[in-house]
Amino acid sequence: MKNLFRAVLFAVLAALSWLPPAAQAAMSQWAESEGGRMRLVVISQPRNDAILALLQIEPKPGWKTYWRDPGDAGMPPQLDFAGSTNLVLRSVSFPVPEIGQDDGGRFVGYHQPVSLIVEFAKPLADAPSTINLNAIVGICEKVCVPFVASFSVPLKPGQPESEEFMQLQLAQSTLPEKPGKDFEIRNLHLSINEKLIEADVAIPNAQAPQVAFVGPPGLRFGEVEIDAGADKIAHIRIPIISEKAQAGRTITMLVKSGGRAIEATLALR
Incomplete structure (x- = not known):
């Protein structure tokens, strides 16, 4: 059922990608590098008293990026949100990574596009907020290339967020499940x-x-x-x-x- 849900979301997002971007959408332009691209997508409407954002990282075919700990080589994402306005970082959630071996030894990371889910508290509910991010992400083929990019995305609570919400739903479907008695x-x-x-x-x-x-x-x-x-x-x-x-x-x-x-x-x- 979860795989079917993800397949439907992928199909919807593929269709949305052919549409012109919504005016004033709460997402950045793509930052490009030799090995891939990344952008910041913001869900401006609070959910469960939190503001959520996605850092979307898309390695090119044959390239890879990394989990919290990369394994024997590579580098994990380094994310600095300290310059954000009226937002306090709570957590960063990672999709389930691959765990295996490659030319560099033990590998923990991703060969496919991934979205990191970032959660913030918003201290002043009615005041403007902006997410400012300085990111360094490891993108590697045979050698690693630090991918450095900066983003600034203001929250836009009054704007439609259908595409951003679908992106969030897809990202949440790739997270580890909550522990239970059998696991x-x-x-x-x-x-x-x-x-x-x-x-x-x-x-x-x-x-x-x-x-x-x-x-x-x-x-x-x-x-x-x-x-x-x-x-x-x-x-x-x-x-x-x-x-x-x-x-x-x-x-x-x-x-x-x-x-x-x-x-x-x-x-x-």
């Missing part, structure tokens, strides 16, 4: 000797899942070790090879299993 990250903690980060993960089947994660700044990690058995519990161990982890610091972990994916940001215990 969740449990018992994230430091080992007694503080040399490992360990977690138990309830998974949909008995096969070992794929795992990607981002830890606190300053920590470096070894190769992830994963054991999975018939009890549908995967035991994950992440060696710490630099500095020392501390309880209370957070880990963002993404787990893919059985065609599904979850992500959670948890504090170490």
Whole structure:
């Protein structure tokens, strides 16, 4: 059903792309680079007391871009919204990435167009707001090319947003699902000797899942070790090879299993 929903959205967006752009639409022009393009799309009407925007990144065929942690090579997106007006950044959500191997080693990222969903609080509900973004995104073929672009998009609450809303719906359909009892990250903690980060993960089947994660700044990690058995519990161990982890610091972990994916940001215990 989710795949059918995405297919319908793709068809609608393809049709919309042939129409002339709406006047004063809340989206930037495309910024172009050797390996692709990107733009900022803003949904000006608040949803659940939040302002949402999309950073759309489209690598050219044969090129790729990256998740929060790129793997062994590449660079994750660096997004600076500090110059925005009457908006406070809450979160940036990433689509489910590919996890695999390429010429650079372990790869976590995307070979296809992706949209990062950015959520803001708007402190003054009736005051004007503008999203200002300075972005550095890794776009790579055989070598990586930092893609640098700046965007400034004012919110336009009175303008029609049908295309922007469809873009948002499509982006939301690519996010990891919410953890549930049959698929969740449990018992994230430091080992007694503080040399490992360990977690138990309830998974949909008995096969070992794929795992990607981002830890606190300053920590470096070894190769992830994963054991999975018939009890549908995967035991994950992440060696710490630099500095020392501390309880209370957070880990963002993404787990893919059985065609599904979850992500959670948890504090170490």
